[in-house]
Amino acid sequence: MSENLIPFKKHIFVCNGEACSRHGSAEVKAKFMEELKTRGLLRKRAIKGDFMCTDCSSVGFCDLGPAVLVYPDGVWYAHVKPEDVSEIIDSHLLGGKPVERLVKNRVPSEEGA
Numbered sequence: 001m002s003e004n005l006i007p008f009k010k011h012i013f014v015c016n017g018e019a020c021s022r023h024g025s026a027e028v029k030a031k032f033m034e035e036l037k038t039r040g041l042l043r044k045r046a047i048k049g050d051f052m053c054t055d056c057s058s059v060g061f062c063d064l065g066p067a068v069l070v071y072p073d074g075v076w077y078a079h080v081k082p083e084d085v086s087e088i089i090d091s092h093l094l095g096g097k098p099v100e101r102l103v104k105n106r107v108p109s110e111e112g113a
Contacts (some may be wrong), residue, residue, distance in 0.1 A: 020065030
């Protein structure tokens with residue numbers, strides 16, 4: 001397998017749309033990047049961590065921002081603050097249990113299941 005194709009476990013998308021940006025999404029993304037890097041979990045270029053974190057223009061509900069989407073889990077978080085990031089990493093990314101107080105939606109929706 002090519003060095004560039006090393007798999008990773010999850011991808012965290014942090015909305016940087018206008019409304020999310022007004023509510024501090026840049027600080028949320030910076031906190032994800034800092035914590036993942038500090039813990040040796042960030043997958044970026046040659047670093048072989050388990051998690052990627054990137055900006056995206058919208059995850060679909062910026063009025064509830066900052067919004068964060070965890071892929072491939074399809075978990076959308078709303079009203080995320082920098083102080084929530086450690087809990088999301090510990091509970092969801094590492095423990096497999098989403099932080100329910102912040103979950104806005106799931107794709108596929110549990111309602112359709």
